[in-house]
Amino acid sequence: MRRRALAAAALAAAIPAIAAGCGDAVTAAPPERPATGELPARSAPVALVPDAPGDAVVVEARPGGRARIWLRVANGGDRPRALRLGTGPWLRAPAAVEVPPRQSVRVGVDVEVPPSATAGEHPAVVAARAEGDPAAAVSVSYESAVRVTVRVAPRGGR
Amino acid sequence: MRLAPPLASALALLALALAPPAALGYGTSTTWVTGLQGTPPGAWANLAGAQAGGDGDAATLTETDAAGVAATLQPANRTFDADASGWTAQDNGAALCSVSSGHDAGDGAPPGSIRTSYATLANLLNLLAACDSAWTSDAFTWTGGTPASVAFEIDRLVDLNGLVGLATASWTVRLVDETAGGSTVLVSGSRTSDSGWTTQTATGLGPGSIVSGRTYRIRIEVAFSSTLSLVSGFGVNFDNVRLQVTPQNMRAAGELVVDGVPQGSTHTLELRAGTTGEAFAVEVFDGTAWTTRGTIAAITPAADVVTHGLTPQEWNGGTVRVRLVDQQTGADDTGDVVSVDELRVVSTGGISVSGPASVTMPAVTIDGVAPQVSTAPLGDVEVVDAGGAASGWMLSATATRWALDGSPGELLPAGAFTAAPGAPSTPNGSDLTGVSAGAGGTLGPSVPIPLMVAAPGTGIGTYRQNPTLALTVPVTVRHGVYRSQITLTAS
Numbered sequence: 001m002r003r004r005a006l007a008a009a010a011l012a013a014a015i016p017a018i019a020a021g022c023g024d025a026v027t028a029a030p031p032e033r034p035a036t037g038e039l040p041a042r043s044a045p046v047a048l049v050p051d052a053p054g055d056a057v058v059v060e061a062r063p064g065g066r067a068r069i070w071l072r073v074a075n076g077g078d079r080p081r082a083l084r085l086g087t088g089p090w091l092r093a094p095a096a097v098e099v100p101p102r103q104s105v106r107v108g109v110d111v112e113v114p115p116s117a118t119a120g121e122h123p124a125v126v127a128a129r130a131e132g133d134p135a136a137a138v139s140v141s142y143e144s145a146v147r148v149t150v151r152v153a154p155r156g157g158r
Numbered sequence: 159m160r161l162a163p164p165l166a167s168a169l170a171l172l173a174l175a176l177a178p179p180a181a182l183g184y185g186t187s188t189t190w191v192t193g194l195q196g197t198p199p200g201a202w203a204n205l206a207g208a209q210a211g212g213d214g215d216a217a218t219l220t221e222t223d224a225a226g227v228a229a230t231l232q233p234a235n236r237t238f239d240a241d242a243s244g245w246t247a248q249d250n251g252a253a254l255c256s257v258s259s260g261h262d263a264g265d266g267a268p269p270g271s272i273r274t275s276y277a278t279l280a281n282l283l284n285l286l287a288a289c290d291s292a293w294t295s296d297a298f299t300w301t302g303g304t305p306a307s308v309a310f311e312i313d314r315l316v317d318l319n320g321l322v323g324l325a326t327a328s329w330t331v332r333l334v335d336e337t338a339g340g341s342t343v344l345v346s347g348s349r350t351s352d353s354g355w356t357t358q359t360a361t362g363l364g365p366g367s368i369v370s371g372r373t374y375r376i377r378i379e380v381a382f383s384s385t386l387s388l389v390s391g392f393g394v395n396f397d398n399v400r401l402q403v404t405p406q407n408m409r410a411a412g413e414l415v416v417d418g419v420p421q422g423s424t425h426t427l428e429l430r431a432g433t434t435g436e437a438f439a440v441e442v443f444d445g446t447a448w449t450t451r452g453t454i455a456a457i458t459p460a461a462d463v464v465t466h467g468l469t470p471q472e473w474n475g476g477t478v479r480v481r482l483v484d485q486q487t488g489a490d491d492t493g494d495v496v497s498v499d500e501l502r503v504v505s506t507g508g509i510s511v512s513g514p515a516s517v518t519m520p521a522v523t524i525d526g527v528a529p530q531v532s533t534a535p536l537g538d539v540e541v542v543d544a545g546g547a548a549s550g551w552m553l554s555a556t557a558t559r560w561a562l563d564g565s566p567g568e569l570l571p572a573g574a575f576t577a578a579p580g581a582p583s584t585p586n587g588s589d590l591t592g593v594s595a596g597a598g599g600t601l602g603p604s605v606p607i608p609l610m611v612a613a614p615g616t617g618i619g620t621y622r623q624n625p626t627l628a629l630t631v632p633v634t635v636r637h638g639v640y641r642s643q644i645t646l647t648a649s
Contacts, residue, residue, distance in 0.1 A: 102467025
């Protein structure tokens, strides 16, 4: 009710918005957030790479078949952090992985090719995501991704 | 069969943003241990055993005696400076002679010794008058394990009143094992004339002469014989009785070197090892000092796994130095062995991205006449290409539609949010050749806009981009707090 009343108070009213720390809708800052006037907290470096030399992963499977690929999630920061993983079609990865400071963690990604898949190369992507400040009005997240090519063999082929 | 991505809706935008194929780094490089050094103390063997994991083969570091632990001297009263405390004497006289034992405050070096004196009675038939005595020290127990060495010395003086060949004084010094029984002769001797202070040293003693846990005493047996009648003042003095037991000091401080570790966004040290007994600290060198980064305590065949993210200083230009140091202090007679099943450094290459976790857009006031524009710098977004392959990269951005807090259906226009990149910069002198600002443009949820680009063959180093964000707020909009989520991707 209060919000509607304020909205009716018209265009001359300020839009406190858009800014973290302004307006009654902005929630309390988490402990690591800086005080007003300070620079915002920084998100430490994140990278997702194949667990092997090279910048991409190629995996072969038959229609209806399965395979597993291995990646490395790297945390360049000085604190442990949970990084979320996202995948495209046919790929399944853990939802998130905890990575110690300045380390990388090996992660297995399952590849499940549908029985109806056509032969050929099917591009996909796996991404690691460092979330921004959830309490901020404008959070900034960072991603690193690995390109995965699923090479589907012809049905009945070798 | 499940084909959909497992992530919840929050990452749906992520998948869209990632739709364009990305270059995405140069993978992972594993560098195995290349060298063993830094001993003694300790002895390395079988480097190859640490160059592959889980194969049942291991490099071993065996403790060796580093010496340096002070020897123990027994018995407690060795110099008799003030008295003969701790020692007892048993004098065995006979029909023609007598013996008496006691402290001699005037003789010795320094003054003070124990003495057994001999006298004969009337011996009209010139029979052999033989008497003896025995000094026994207080007991002592050795608990320092198998010693590194055992030594014994004693000073003795023979006083036969200047006579030669008319009396005999003999002595035997023994190490008596009160626990197991039996004794070991340390030194012995016999004189038929005077002999000044002389040091006698035992020979043939070794680490096995003293057994840890057993109790011992020193016993000095003295015997006199003479055919003379009515003589006195003969005697033998003893001083500075020293049984020296030196404990072992089994130690190891062995270094493992991983050379040729490439540059990368992270370097993860992975060590798998077990010990036969005492724990070993895992230390890493940072160019100045060693810092403990883990401990190996599992008893073989079990093993501990130590992982540690190396700092840039510990990466040390590609030469990573790891040291295993035993943790026990004081006497130690056990040559423990630490077995290193594997030691490697896993380097991730490719491109990493970092920057502010939020941005503050200034509030605007709607005047009902014209749209209002809020602008703010995003802050330095940093792209690091430490891979060395110079494949080029791109920093791009997407953003969700601005939505009124509490009313997700209230959206600002799709084209309201823009980003204008500035000139790339570098904090450390990285080569800016080939690194340029992207075109920028309207920030939307599905089509990434380029903010900074490194052409193929360039962009190795650290680069920063600080784009200016602008949000155009229409005239007709509900007031309140609006939110958006920006996603930056380096690929």
